[in-house]
Amino acid sequence: MAGPAAAAGWGTSLRFWRALVVLWGCCSDSVCRGGPGVNVYLSVEETRRLIGLDAELYYVRNDVVSYYALPFKLLVPGETNSLHFTWHAKSKVEYKLGFQVDNPAVMDMPQANISAQGEIPRKESEPEPEEKSPIYPGKNSSKDGRTAFDAVHTAPTTSTRVFYISVGVCCAVIFLVAIILAVLHLHSMKRVELSDSMSESGSSQGLSQPSTQTTQYLRADTPNNATPVTRSDLKELPGCNPEEERQNGVTQASKKSGYPTLRIEKNDLKSVTLAEAKARVKDIAISRERVTFKDVLxxxxxxxxxxxxxxxxKDPNKEKNVFIKTVKDHASEVQVVMMLTESCKLRGLHxxxxxxxxxxxxEDGERPIVLLPYLNWGNLKLFLRQCKLAEANNPQAISQQDLVHMAIQIACGMSYLARREVIHKDLATRNCVIDDSLQVKITDNALSRDLFPMDYHCLGDNENRPVRWMALESLVNNEFSSASDVWAFGVTLWELMTLGQTPYVDIDPFEMAAYLKDGYRIAQPINCPDELFAVMACCWALDRDERPKFQQLVQCLTEFHAALGAYV
Known part of the structure; x- marks a missing residue:
């Protein structure tokens, strides 16, 4: 009869592999008809060694084949090198032995310690000691009836050897490529540091973005080298006309340098009296009878x-729409003074x-009112949030190119303020307005603390401030400059790309200074291009001298807007 065949498990130094032991039992016609009394099984000692059970596992018992045991898959531990089967017959029975391995790449072909054919032993004997188990084919073990299969100590097959060689070569190639990339990266970083040390005003790198990402988008002359913008460059930028500057009285010193010098301001509104505030705007005061109130916005x-x-x-038949800012009857004198004073922030600028x-x-006895030109879509922050609420079916839906165009307009207005050495100190979408042609205008921050209370916080100094839009030096030292306005512009650009979301919404206002000092910044908005986020990151450089100027931001955004238009 054909004898049993099995596949043994094998292991490595890193992990244990387990293989399935499948035993095929076949019997000759004489066995099936009964008579010789053939038994093939795993002894109690062997079963305990393999699976920890005190039992015998029979495959053939008194000539009867166990069809339940044959398909049973026995999990062999990886450290097991041999299997011992016990068999014997009452009378003379011939056998033939063969092996089958489903996946030779995983396991070598087992070897037996008995001949490929012979006579089944007629007497059961004790198991052979373990140290004698590596016995190769050709030796007859009919004396003890034991068969040991070894699948570890033999040489691996060709396919297995090729597999391990391939894996080793791949690992070596990956390791070599990683070393080359690391060397190139270090070399490029040294070049960037060298170029930055040679530039006049340093790089515009943001702490939340790698320098390579920012310099990939920003041109070599803006803002990394901070080259002053020429008059010819200004002619090509929308809303930044040199002739307009001349007519509006920009100083020759500002034109020559290109950018205003650093100016630090302190908040002194509380020292202004109501009479002084009214005196500042007396020359633009008009009669209240000319004003008609309509809807509350x-x-x-x-x-x-x-x-x-x-x-x-001059002509009572001519009317024009206006925004009217005013306070309620119960407003305090301090609140009235702040409204009038902050409304004059952009006065006289064109x-x-x-x-x-x-x-x-x-007029005496009446609450003061402030008039500004009317834009029919109103506050930019509210407009962005309306677009976000009904993005799918909103007739006012805006594209990414429209948002970048808005950012360019805000940057142009801020560039004009910087050249006039005017510091806004509260740039945000809530302090901008927009019309139906998507023209954006920057306004003052009068009444913003009251109309957007969630955007302002008091840090124990009895003063509400836009903490989430402020640069670190403004938070810590109450210092404001064009560079701090650039920081706020980066946050405003983030607002545009998120359609009016609140920045740093999960950060406690009292922890903002420490959060920024540690180098943390707002995350990149969803669907925001890497190049655009790199511009934001430039604005959030910890060192204010490393932040770009507004004119450079206009150039970068204009180029990016043109690139977006090329794909539309």
Whole structure:
């Protein structure tokens, strides 16, 4: 009869592999008819060694084949090198022995310690000692009836050898490539550091972005080298006309240097009296009778913004729409002074992307009102949030190219303020307005603390400040400059790309300074291009001298806007 065949498990130094032992039992016609009394099984000692059970596992018992045991898959531990089967017959029975391995690449062909054919032993004997188990084919073990299969000590097959060689070669190639990339990276970093040390105003690297990512988008002359922008460059930028600067009285010193010198301001609004505040705007005061209130656009605890109508002084038949900022009757004198003083922040400035105060009404006995030109889509932050709420079916839906165009307009307006050495100190989408042609204008921050209370926080100094939009030096030392406005512009750009979300919403306002000092920044918005986020990161450099100038931001965003248009 054909004898049993099995596949043994094998292991490595890293992990244990387990193989399935499958025993095929076949019997001759004489066995199937009964008579010789053939038994093939695993002894109690062997079963205990393999699976820890005190039992015999029979495959053939008294000529009866166990069809339950044959398909049973026995898991062999990886450290096992041999299997011992016990067999014997009552009378003379011939056998033939063969092996089958399903996957030779995983396991070598087993070897037996008995001949490939012969006579089944007629007497059961004790198991052979373990140290004698590596016995090769050709030796007859009919004396003890034991068969040991060894699958470890033999040489691996050709396919297995090729597999291990291939894996080793691949690992070596990967390791070599990693070393080469590391060397190239270190070399490039040294080149970047060298070029930065030679530049006049340093790099514009943001702490939350690698320097390689920012320099990939920003041109070599802007803002990494901070080369002053020429008049010819200004002619090509929308809303940044040198002729307009000349007519509006930009100083020759500002034109020559290209950028204003650093100027630090302190908040001194509390020292201004109501009489002084009214005196500052007396020359633009008009009669209240020319103003008609219409709809309420925004309302806070003590302030309101209306849509109103202003009658022309010379021709009563001519009217124009205006924004009306005012306070409620219960507003304190400090709140009235802050509204009037902050409304004058952009007074006397003329730029297509600025919305300065036009007129005021300050009659005695009446609450003061401030008039500004009207843009029909109103506050930019509210507009962005409306677009986000109904993005799919909103007729006012805006594209990424539109958002970049808005950012360019804000940067142009801020560039004009920087050249005039005016510091805004509260740049954000809540302090911008927009019309139906997507023209954006920067406004003052009068009443913003009341209309957007969640954007302002008091850090124990009895002053509400836009903590999440402020640069580190502004938070810690109350220092403001054009560089701190650039920081706020980076956050404003983030607002645009998120359609009005609140930055650093999970950060405690009292922890913002430590958070920024440790190098943490807002995460990149979803669907925001890497190049655009790199611009934001430039604005958030810890060292204010490393932040780009507004004119450089205009150039970068204009080029990016043109690139977006090429794909539309």
């Amino acid at each position: 925004q309302e806070g605890t003590f302030g309101r913004i209306f849509h109103g109508v202003l009658v022309d002084e 730029h297509r992307n600025l919305l300065p105060i036009n007129h005021v009404c300050i």
